[in-house]
Amino acid sequence: MFKSTERKPFQQQDTAIYQASTSSHLQYPHRLNFYDKPPLFDVTIEEFETCALERLRVLAEIESSAARNRTWEESKTAIRAQAEKHLVLKQNSAKYDDLDGQRRKDHLSHFVLRLAFCRSEDLRRRFVKAESTLFKVRYEDDILTDREAFLNSRNFNTIPVLPDEKKKYESQLYSLYYGKNETERKAAFEREKYFKVKWTRVPDLVEKRRVFLNRGWAYVPSQEQSSIIFGEYENQLEKALELTARLLPRLDEDTRLIPILNNLSQGFIAGSSSEWMGENGEGTCGEEIRAEMIDDMSKRHFPMCMKTLHDRLQRDNHLKHFGRLQYGLFLKVLGLSIEEAVAFWRKSFSRITDDKFNKEYRYNIRHSYGLEGKRANYPAKNCLQIMAPGSGEYGCPYKTYNPDNLQSALLSTYSHQGLKAADLPDIMQLVNANSFHTACTRVFEITHSSCGVKKGDGVNGEHVTHPNQYAAHSRELYKATKGAAESEDVAMGP
């Protein structure tokens, strides 16, 4: 892609390689881009990385919109706002903007991300989905004349339906034609131009029976033309990504780019927009807990039982029913709103399709928030319930783990919060005496010693009786000492 032989200073770029335009003096005459030509100009390594990061922010917003099940209009507003900040792309009518500069950045960032996200099927699928959503938003926002000019610059291999043919199938075509009222619809239909394409190019219209099919040809009115274009865009991008994936190992590269690309794709895998938006200061607003913050919070504030569930969820991308119930209710009481809860579970269950998630899990999440079924406000389970026999694999770790496993689990979970091997005998003695909640309390004291908690202080002077009590107090302590101790609580503030 960036072969030195092909490099040319950007200013002297041959305009012919971009979609040629009759009237425009711009290098990039159109706001929309199918990205079929790679950028062949010099870029600095900083520009390479920063423009990609900024595009990533926009894509992150798109993914999280999908995860939050926003409507198309809501998503569009959110995406537009994010794009306004990071990836401005003005209409041709905006005379005083650096249109070429904006479009060049758009062009470049798209191709950098292609390099980063072509590596696995999962990444490719997500990238295509996010990019085509972005394209759709831009397409719908485009001014009509700009859009027409863009469409005319490309050949979509459609066959126009001649008036004779339109006449022949008039009744069928008309019955599928949409319009506000009968007279308007009739008039609009008379003016409407139809295209013929193989039905396989417009599967979405076919599935909803919105086009007339005749021997394998779909008759698409120009008001539904976008379906062909979006299909084409996705198709081309998919193919291009597969090609890039195959060529990537042969990238002629001097170890400067690979780390950047790895870093970019890592961010996308983690799927947490907080990592990408860290410096934006989002998520600072008071008490609200966002889906992206849970991972950090689990490391700092969760008792062993909930930390275990969280880790298991992250590892397997799944939890069984009772695990979901227990952990979900805990998060609810912690203060996670229903929208954030849905977003959190959607992200965590990354290996299942949207369809399956909506069918099988969304209802249960809403149910536990009292929004479905008998609409009961279910409380989170307390320690007694978690310790009760029969809670099996989701029980209290202090009770169910065998001593060796418990000790290594404690060390790996809490050593970053100051728990040392020397503390273990103390804890194990309590465990052996079947005093599990005291053991948990002791762990709380040790891990919160940096906030001034001493042995015997307990959780606000009490034993642990409820995982939410543990977590809530832990958060309070951190908040209280945050200013003084310059806490590394990133998720809680910038």
Added chain:
Amino acid sequence: MASTMDALSPEAMLTFYRRLYPFKSVYGWLNHDHMPTRQWTHREFAFTLAGDVYVRYKSYNNADELKADVCKLNPSRFEIGPVYSARPRDKKTVRQLTPLQRELVFDIDMTDYDPIRTCCSEANICKKCWKWISAAVKVLDESVREHYGYEQLLWVYSGRRGIHLWISDPEALDLTDAQRKAVVGWMNVVVASGQNEGMKKVNLRAGTKALPPPLQAALDTLLPYFTSIVLEEQDCFGSEKGYEALLEFIPDVKVADSLRKTWSADPTKPSASKWLDLKAEVKAKDRSQRAPLMHAMEDIILHYTYPRIDAEVSKHRNHLLKAPFCIHPKTGRVCVPVDPRGIDSFDPERVPTIGQLLGELDEGMVVEGEESSPDSDVQRTSLAPYVEMMNKYATSLMDLKRKAKQDPDTLAW
């Protein structure tokens, strides 16, 4: 004489595979060519063996290899899957095994009609309920040809109470999963609503508009079936449960209540006259109120007669479907190809069973000195016309492929 039990014994199955199963014809049908191509060598086969053992990812270089393996493992049945990017039998060693091609398939099963069947239930099937299948075949066959332009259709009786459709046009083979899902969405009108038995209605029209053209056409085909199956033979509304299901479709509460009143006095009144009662009620309404009721009547006809497709089978390329000419393990009947034009006169009870076929083989003992080849074996049995049908079909596929090779432009789109 051999009883059914004996007929389904492993020995009988083995004889069937050795002497009667038309491996060559099946090969020609899947391969579209005389020489083995990827369409054969990269094709997945899966066997069901004794004791519910299921073996997947088998593949073969040619028809003889398949035959040898089938005779060695003697499966109770075997299934055909997609063409993969590599040989399925190398699954453990290749990096990726993705399904590339696959016939577009449809599966219609009588069990999906259970909520509206009154003659038999579950695994049973009689001539009366087969009529639903023949209505389904007519509608589906017409739609696939007219709307999608596919011409290479093979209908196969599933051996008990259903029918499969395999579409082998090159474009159909190449469809992606998303495109298959679109076809299913287009075709489906009556959908299984999940665990709770029963089927739910699909919203067929946008708002108060007329039916989309393809369904309007289907409606015309289905109307005579509705009268003869639903109103007469099955008498679907001839019980309280039956007519309550009908009344659920009526949007006008007054009409529904007045009908309920009339019918509850005589719950077993024949369906045909109940249908007339409904018609009379609708006629009595003035224009503005009549339209939704007319729509409801159309919906009822579609709900009771439109093909009920098992959507999951069609949606994914990697779904396996039982191969033609296998023996149905319960009935012993051969899964034979069916001519859709003669579907009305097709009688599942007259499809040859394995016992019958082996009996026919025994009767005409081999004459001394004459070679016994599989072909001539088949000729002596009532399987012959079905194999002949398959061969003709396979030949037409090969011709099509040869023509496409000579003139690649015709398929450029």
